[in-house]
């Protein structure tokens with residue numbers, strides 16, 4: 116099939132690359148000339164494992180193209196996928212400006228029979244709004260068929276998540292259009308669920324909000340575990356053995372970040388307010404997450420009797436999770452702000468996200484070129500992101516470069532047996548008893 120995709124962010128690019136990988140002819144369109152020029156050379160503007168190999172293979176095979184021209188990109192497309200960003204407005208609602216602009220841009224080039232698929236995460240009712248915009252701006256004898264087809268990929272495993280998804284949600288009021296989209300995905304051998312447009316839009320928000328709630332729930336359990344002397348990793352394992360609960364997304368830590376969970380939970384909350392529906396669980400999910408993001412600072416304040424001024428704190432990891440350079444809503448942002456407020460001297464290290472972090476956090480903190488530089492002479496280490504390199508840190512090495520080894524592990528990364536075997540360590544994990552040797 117000939118497929119056009121508007122937007123080359125995480126979702127658009129992963130979808131484009133994956134669809135070309137399974138045999139379709141895909142043209143990705145973006146208004147950002149810089150991005151398109153990089154992509155034309157096979158260079159990925161985002162850090163995503165495997166992306167550049169997929170780009171190289173499918174560009175070389177002539178199945179994947181990139182352009183800034185809507186006329187060129189949309190020519191002959193049977194399916195047009197909208198995958199532009201829907202960022203958060205100040206009031207928490209989703210900003211649909213990019214989507215509306217993309218709809219106007221494509222309307223002028225649409226021919227009869229083209230199916231328009233919305234993959235961007237959009238509030239319930241948006242497909243209907245976008246249909247109106249397209250119909251107002253397209254040729255008068257062209258009618259539009261809309262399909263809501265949300266994406267569930269995670270950064271860092273975007274291609275695997277697209278190619279080996281748990282399910283594909285196809286929402287449409289038009290049987291033919293839904294079948295055509297199902298056919299597009301058929302080489303993937305992933306179960307498809309056909310539903311209405313509004314249910315498909317809702318599935319995306321409800322799924323992300325549920326996962327975010329699961330994380331806040333286990334974080335609240337972790338805090339209780341600390342108070343009563345239980346171990347949240349065992350508690351989560353025991354809970355997860357119940358198939359009704361499931362063992363995923365029960366990892367206690369310093370809260371969820373990223374481009375989706377914080378924004379989507381807020382947008383769903385905004386929708387509940389708009390429709391006057393009581394959904395207090397969402398407010399609690401957000402509140403717990405806000406508190407959890409600064410938990411390490413609270414723990415450090417307690418350990419240092421309220422005084423962090425002049426203390427050198429090594430922040431290990433800056434991105435919101437490993438295998439991405441994305442800093443959106445990363446806990447490291449709030450942690451840095453709080454530490455600054457208390458007069459601490461922050462030295463941060465991240466294997467990939469440093470240049471993005473400099474733009475977001477700025478020069479109020481120092482950025483180390485390597486792990487050793489960050490931890491040398493630190494008064495305390497904060498483990499913020501569980502990068503492989505950080506998880507593999509030799510605990511014994513800390514003893515050689517720190518005056519006193521004090522570790523606040525926000526991701527429960529380290530092996531407790533190893534910590535027990537070292538002398539003079541203070542180790543404070545999340546939801547587990549502290550180890551002081």
Ligand code: UDX
Pocket residue numbers: 266267268269270271323326330363364365366367368369370371372373374375376435436
């Ligand atoms: C998420 C959804 O998983 C994906 O389906 C959706 O399409 C986009 O949003 P992503 O933001 O890439 O994907 O990352 P994910 O791996 O889900 O993690 C989100 C956040 O939750 C991270 O900050 C992570 O550290 C945190 N998390 C995740 C936990 O704290 N505990 C867990 O058990 C799982």
